[in-house]
Amino acid sequence: MNSSTSAFLTALYVPMVPLLQWATMRRPPQTTTWIGIALAFIGLALLAGPDAFHLGLGIGEIATLFSAVAIAGEIILIGRFASVVDSSRVTVVQLLVGGGLSFAAMPFAGEAIEAALTDYERDLFPRAEVVAQASADNLKRFFSDDAPHSVIGLFSGRA
Template sequence: MAAASSSAPRFRFFFSKSEAVLVAITMIWGATFLTVQNVLAVSGPLFFVGLRFGTAALVMGCLAAPVLRGLTWAEAKAGILIGISIFFGYTLQTYGLQTIPSSKSAFITALYVPIVPLLQWLVLRRPPGVMSWLGIAFAFAGLVLLAGPDGTSIGLGRGELLTLISAVAIASEIILIGGYAGRVDVRRVTVVQLATASILAFAGMAPLGEGIPDMSWLLILSAIGLGVASAGIQLAMNWAQKTVSPTRATVIYAGEPVWAGIVGRIAGERLPAAALIGAVLIIVGVIVSELKPPRWAKERRSVEA
């Protein structure tokens, strides 16, 4: 997508081909939360993350086999860095799903969107704008309501805290993908990042005392299904963000927790009323953080100057 001119509207009510792909993977992404939570009944978090992304790496490796020999050091470095972010993001999120509902996990994970400008401020010295700060405020208020034990009081339990940290890792992944998009072969980088996440997960099992679980059809089918989905999601993100700006992409990704909430509700999850309000505030914060200040405010400042 070419850069918009200064007179063009900020948002459009139609999607390009790349954006439509991101919408589709967001729906799939949202549906994975409940699947992961269910499979944790038969597997430890690290083993499942390793198996999931190992499967994804094998699938992607077969698809990218004709071009893998051309892997460069720059692409390997990009894949490793993105893979480290994926490992921390999905592993911590999976640990969190042991103690909190899948719908709550999805909404807390969505905080990665307003976290992106904060990370850019800390790492790239780019301070957030007014709308980013406003979005952060909405998102924080939503987190307070959503994370309360009964949806009515402030409280970050272990599951909520781990999921919140995972959102920081996912924000790092988004920034890295946006930074490398267009400069690398997405197929080769996707293989490296998926393999990196899998290797790190399996390597962490012994130090953290996690054993190999008994095999079950739930574990095998979930690993294969989510592995294929993960390969498709990562490849699609890398491909689509060549032409879709990080801002536009993150607004599309904001729909992820909504789909997760719908799936969770169908499965019988019921968040308290205050927690639902918190979830709405998080989505508002996600969208507001990506808006620009109203044009009239800019024009007024330029006139006063």
């Protein structure tokens, strides 16, 4: 499946939300919502381009459609329960469950945990070293004895 098809199918959650609300909560969309659904679909089609419509219902397309339905369902549930639950707790639970399930799925996706951590550390630490050095340079620049001049030099391009 190409990326434009994946993007198109994933973003279908936008027009799906009011339709799923209608199906599950028996709240039919208003006229303005129908216009919004049509505009969202047209916008998705224009953004995705003509390649998005070469649909074959392979495993990738089916999985992506299920994901779009799940996202739409999540939005409906959040809208329904946002006023009666602590959103901070819900966010923490969502992150923990999502992270835990992703971690548990790694072996099934052919990813070794040690290799993933090694790749992460290999990519993270060089960037962290560069950022730490820039931070240390800024600390010297802003808090050294010649601080006013070094800050002016920074903004004038002489530092």
